[in-house]
Amino acid sequence: CLVMLFVLTKSYGQNDEADVPPYTLPEILKTADGKPVKKITEWEKKRRPELLTLFEDNIYGQMPKSYDHISYKITNEIANAMNGKAHLKEVLITVEKDNKMVAINLILFTPNNGKKNSPVFLLINNRGKENTDPTRKTISEFWPAEMAIDSGYAIAAFHVSDAAPDNKDTYQKGVLQLYPEQLTADNGMKAIGAWGWAASRVMDYFKTDAAIDFDKVNLVGHSRGGKAALWAAAQDQRFAMVFSSCSGNTGAALARRQYKPAETIRAINTTFPHWFNNNYKQYNDKANALPVDQHMLISLIAPRPVYTTSATKDLWADPVGSYQSIIESQKVYALYGKKSALTPTPPPPNTPIIHSVLGYHNREGIHNMTAYDWGNFIRFANFHYFRR
Numbered sequence: 001c002l003v004m005l006f007v008l009t010k011s012y013g014q015n016d017e018a019d020v021p022p023y024t025l026p027e028i029l030k031t032a033d034g035k036p037v038k039k040i041t042e043w044e045k046k047r048r049p050e051l052l053t054l055f056e057d058n059i060y061g062q063m064p065k066s067y068d069h070i071s072y073k074i075t076n077e078i079a080n081a082m083n084g085k086a087h088l089k090e091v092l093i094t095v096e097k098d099n100k101m102v103a104i105n106l107i108l109f110t111p112n113n114g115k116k117n118s119p120v121f122l123l124i125n126n127r128g129k130e131n132t133d134p135t136r137k138t139i140s141e142f143w144p145a146e147m148a149i150d151s152g153y154a155i156a157a158f159h160v161s162d163a164a165p166d167n168k169d170t171y172q173k174g175v176l177q178l179y180p181e182q183l184t185a186d187n188g189m190k191a192i193g194a195w196g197w198a199a200s201r202v203m204d205y206f207k208t209d210a211a212i213d214f215d216k217v218n219l220v221g222h223s224r225g226g227k228a229a230l231w232a233a234a235q236d237q238r239f240a241m242v243f244s245s246c247s248g249n250t251g252a253a254l255a256r257r258q259y260k261p262a263e264t265i266r267a268i269n270t271t272f273p274h275w276f277n278n279n280y281k282q283y284n285d286k287a288n289a290l291p292v293d294q295h296m297l298i299s300l301i302a303p304r305p306v307y308t309t310s311a312t313k314d315l316w317a318d319p320v321g322s323y324q325s326i327i328e329s330q331k332v333y334a335l336y337g338k339k340s341a342l343t344p345t346p347p348p349p350n351t352p353i354i355h356s357v358l359g360y361h362n363r364e365g366i367h368n369m370t371a372y373d374w375g376n377f378i379r380f381a382n383f384h385y386f387r388r
């Protein structure tokens with residue numbers, strides 16, 4: 001009977017929390033040479049660039065910014081899509097450098113609601129292309145375009161495979177063709193960096209589209225896409241807001257928290273050697289040696305609003321460790337005078353924290369991004385943009 005009880009609690013993970021060894025996070029508000037960071041200028045001029053470089057060198061790789069030429073070609077346009085509610089544009093974004101090129105296909109619906117321009121949700125799509133079907137024959141909760149349009153938002157998506165195929169043997173066949181030097185550098189860009197880079201090229205396009213309210217671009221990603229979304233927004237401050245769903249290890253979850261059921265740095269580097277730079281492999285089983293932890297990645301997005309999610313059955317992505325990380329990042333938001341409404345301990349399942357610069361919910365269910373999640377993303381954006 002006792003054995004039974006043990007097996008039961010083990011399988012439900014109830015003892016796993018008690019098993020987490022104590023850990024100490026690196027300090028956000030202290031420079032590498034030990035000086036306290038007390039003012040926004042000290043953060044922006046010294047500590048923030050320092051952290052960005054540490055993330056580039058040790059985890060995500062460089063983010064090359066230069067290219068020779070970018071062009072946009074509308075490949076399909078339907079002014080009265082979704083029974084007239086929306087305007088569809090498919091845009092081929094072509095970027096050239098040193099006679100090499102990469103092409104990103106963007107799918108964009110803007111609302112036909114008489115407004116001059118609209119805020120937009122941009123999804124980094126890491127799942128099947130059918131999730132973002134421009135014909136709307138397939139309608140998926142992963143990218144609920146009708147819901148966004150009905151709420152007055154434009155909605156867009158590109159697929160990760162255009163930027164870097166999600167495969168250890170072929171990830172080079174995309175953005176990295178423009179930057180071959182990255183392939184041999186230990187701190188070189190890999191797939192997650194390339195997906196983030198592509199999101200920034202979509203930003204370049206949005207700047208030219210009068211139907212988009214350029215100051216209100218929300219970047220959305222789920223899981224591996226959620227890792228890329230955080231990294232892209234840390235790098236590119238033109239993104240106004242970020243939604244990172246179940247991003248877990250090397251996303252929102254703290255690396256130092258050794259929560260048994262969750263993914264580790266070794267596991268992620270072994271299964272997905274093409275996601276992060278070569279240097280990151282040195283931290284397999286050595287999270288404590290990292291000069292950063294993931295709360296610092298969220299902090300790099302401050303003072304812009306960030307919303308993260310977990311799912312109750314998604315222990316692989318460590319819901320508690322993901323919450324801890326936004327709690328820790330509050331220090332940097334506080335520098336900007338922004339106080340969040342986060343509660344000290346994680347809220348109960350299905351209890352979203354919306355009216356706050358840092359938002360969060362733990363959805364009941366499995367690793368996924370659903371209409372429930374998007375409903376809260378829209379509420380969070382409504383609060384920040386329109387105070388409604």
Ligand code: GTR
Pocket residue numbers: 126222223224225248249263268
């Ligand atoms: C898992 C991986 C996670 C997460 C997830 C996903 O296999 O271990 O880090 O990225 O895939 O993208 O759904």
